[in-house]
Amino acid sequence: MLRRRFIGAIPVLLGISLLVFFLMHIAPGDPISLLLGDDATEAEIQRTRHEWGLDQPILVQYWEFLSHAVRGDFGKSLKFGEPVTKLVFERLPATCELALSSLLVAILISIPIGVYSAIKHDSLLDHAGMGLALVGVSLPNFWLGIMLIYFLGGQFNLFPVAGRIEYGIQLETITRLYLVDSLITGNFPAFWSAVQHLFMPAITLGTSLAAIVTRITRSSILEVMRQDYITTARAKGLSERAVIWRHILRNAMITIITILGLQLGALLNGAVITETVFSFPGIGDLLIQAISVRDYKLAQGLIFFFAMMYFAVNLLVDLLYMLVDPRIKL
Amino acid sequence: MAREKSAMNRRQFLKQSAAFGLGSLMAPAFARQVYAASKDRVAVLHSVSADSLNPYAHSASPTYGIWQHILEPLVEVDYAKKEFYGVLAESWEFQGKKWVFRLKKGIRFHNGAAFTSKDVIFSINRMKTDKASLQRSNFRDVVEMQAPDDHTVIIATKTPSAVFLDRLHNRFMISKAAADKYGDQMDQHAIGTGPYRFVSWQRDGNLVLTRNDDYWGPKPEIKEVVYRKVGEEAGRVAGLLAGQGDVINNVPVDEIPRLESHPRVRVEKVAGLRMYFLAMNCTLKPFDNKLVRQAVNYCIDPQAIIKYIYDGNGYMVDGPVPSHVIGYDPNLKRYPNDPKKARELLAKAGFSNGVEVKLYFSPDRYPKAREICQVIADQLLKGGIKTEPVSQEFVIFWGKDGVNGGKLPFYYVGRPFVDTDTFYDQYFHSGVTKRIGYSNAEFDRLMKEQQSTGDQKKRVALLQEAGRIVMEDAPFVPLYNLAEVYGVARNVIWKARPDEKILVWDMKIRS
16 A cells, blocks of 8 residues: 555656746746846856756756756755755754654643643633634744744843854764754753754744644544543543543544644744744755745755655654554555 | 641642752753853854855855955955055056966965965966856956966966956965865865864854964954854844844844943944945836936935935945945036926926836845835936836846846846946946946946056046046936944944954954
């Protein structure tokens, strides 16, 4: 079954490559003039355009892109002058760390509020919780980010306004996931600095996800609570705590896990804006830079990479779903 | 006897103890250290960073400023005196198609190797031939380089190039010995002759430098420099106010009062090198008509823009070029603000019922461009020119379908320059760019002549003469130079430079 999924992915990825390539090239804009800046003379523009192969017919350029991409070579970035794959792998751990921390933030906020709201539904706290969720889902994350920078960064000086780690802190990188590396090497100052740097971006990115998950948690718990087996559990004389933990939450978890997994893809989207606001050097920030200067190869490589991540995450969620609920087959 | 019920049960006690313990553990860590700039370290929160460790893969002034801590040029500009002075070069001589540079002796690279003429030739060759180099165009006329001895370099050009020094400042010298030793990996070591040594760099993260205690020139006071990229304006301002950084650049004018009233920081301002102007493409209607171009000039009042949009943080250009550049002419004045005269000229040009134009601008590149173009449209309307401001993303605005393709009839733009030649050559000299489509044989002749005239006084006179032609033909409306605004910790003694470079060795710490 897995093989079918992988074979099915080939035309999807091919379609994405076509779409990404042509959309990037159709979009108006001229990377070469921008690259050369104020000093761009006509002769220099022509020469540089030729050197980067941008004067070739579009189909030739597409073939060049595709034939190299299948070998995992996305070419060199115009802006950074480095291979695209190197840049992606340099930045990927930062984005993964941010996405997973945001997921954690979302879980820590949403599950307790969701459970509490469901159990005490129609109470004042339930309405407050749901109101909060509505606010959370409505806040644009760039705005929330700037507010956090202004208050928690500027006014109260609780968290650093940008970057991944404090200057002056040496960290031996193994996985490039700073939290993991600092724990492996037992470097507590580096760990704490990485946590502080992650805090505001993770809150920014985690908030909208938390809002969605809170609502889902509440409704799925409410649904489970109405099931006969819950009434049975209560009739057996189980304590309320046992009913909630062992019966309600465990059954409601199936839906919640699925939603969390699926939202991991959305987190990658959100990372684009969040990383830019916090100058957090991940692939989202890189994508914005690539698109704004029309660094075709870098943007193509990144979007292609995003697509593959989506595919991988979806596959993972399906596998997880199968594990949680044996009735489901791929 | 019944036991008295405690106010707190065991579970609650454990929970609260754990929370208290964790809180007291975390509290000191949360109270972040506030860095007052010190002789040990200054942190610059910068809007840009070095995109790579290739010292030539960029061409932006703030980035030159970062690199200049590690690498040094042959010459640099003295903005007050409007002349060049030697950094690694002791002296130079212009000999028609040749420039002869004599290098300072006793200078060593960070790796201990002596700085010689071979390093100069190696560096210029790399700037010319490295595919990633964005500084090639400066050497387009160089045909040959020779090193007759260790401290003399002869650079031959296709045609006499009196403006070569202007092309040469910001061109940094790297070590040939390091290249021989490290090969492809040389950039990872970033070895130069500068007052600071390279320590570490993360792309879009921190660049850390430490003082070069063997520096050949005056030793900097500050030991360590950290450049941290903070792209977001709000982030830079918040970081400075919180003490997470000591110097920030590109402070928006609206934030100046907040910074000025803060006990820890102050605002540092200087007239920037970038001159803003309105460009009119002489090959496109209605700007192919000189009278229309002059009419536009008569409509514009830059003082109003400076006062109302920039809160006074700008400096009007009173002729074709600002007073602080080489080639300025105190006797050549801009068109006065006279909308009535503009209407007369339009009528003479056959537009007695007025004319409609589009004014292109790029809000992501130039500060407050949208507001400015609204004001300009209003000023033009008074002279009978109905203007529609059109906003474009910079990558489109500046590209082949925009300014550099010669496709925009009328646009708002800025260009930094020290020598008038740079500006005139790129915008008005026939065939150099398509930006403005202006062509005047006499102007071209004067430009060619000044570019090959070694006598600086004579060269300035030729530039002034060229200025009179271009003012009469009016393919542009000079506007202003804006203030470069920095936020600086109060205990940092530092004067901002007009060229957007933040040079930490210029800083002193008030104890």
